């Protein structure tokens with residue numbers, strides 16, 4: 741895509757975010773994380789050149805390859821995928837800025853062991869399965885607060901910064917909204933949490949109006 745047109749396209753997204761965030765409060769700041777999982781290094785560079793700094797991948801291998809090959813750029817890398825225990829070492833070797841998809845106490849304990857061994861820390865979000873969908877991982881809304889507190893208490897090398905959730909998989913806006921409201925209300929109950937990561941290409945404006953302060957945008961940021 742032509743650079744001028746691409747910049748206009750991104751400006752339009754920023755404008756949409758601006759409108760949605762003002763709906764919450766003039767002090768409500770939203771961070772855009774560009775999800776580059778379907779995009780190559782050239783596309784990431786193009787977005788970097790018009791100002792984007794935070795990028796996310798959902799496979800450890802892709803995170804490793806892309807973050808290494810773009811090492812000369814001052815980028816911030818997030819991990820947003822399912823983490824299998826046998827990939828923990830690989831993930832922490834990439835030293836991501838934020839591990840957004842920590843989805844259980846069991847995984848947290850395994851991660852803690854590894855971090856301790858390496859004298860390393862990681863910033864993370866607890867993923868919540870607020871729509872209770874079988875296809876998704878994450879803590880149930882009922883258990884989320886307990887699990888969050890347990891991780892804080894038993895995993896000193898994991899800095900929990902807040903929560904992450906994927907909106908309900910449906911066309912019905914009221915149900916998507918409900919799933920965001922559930923996550924946001926858990927977020928508000930947590931002590932010291934500062935990040936509520938909700939909203940993707942199809943539902944980010946709604947997510948922000950429900951209180952999200954971090955959106956994970958893939959297809960809209962990388963139009964084909």
Ligand SMILES: *Cc1c(COP(=O)(O)O)cnc(C)c1O
Nearest residue numbers: 775798820940941956957958959
């Ligand atoms: C792929 C993905 C996104 C981005 O999806 P789009 O609909 O392309 O914006 C956001 N969050 C997670 C966890 C994802 O896996």
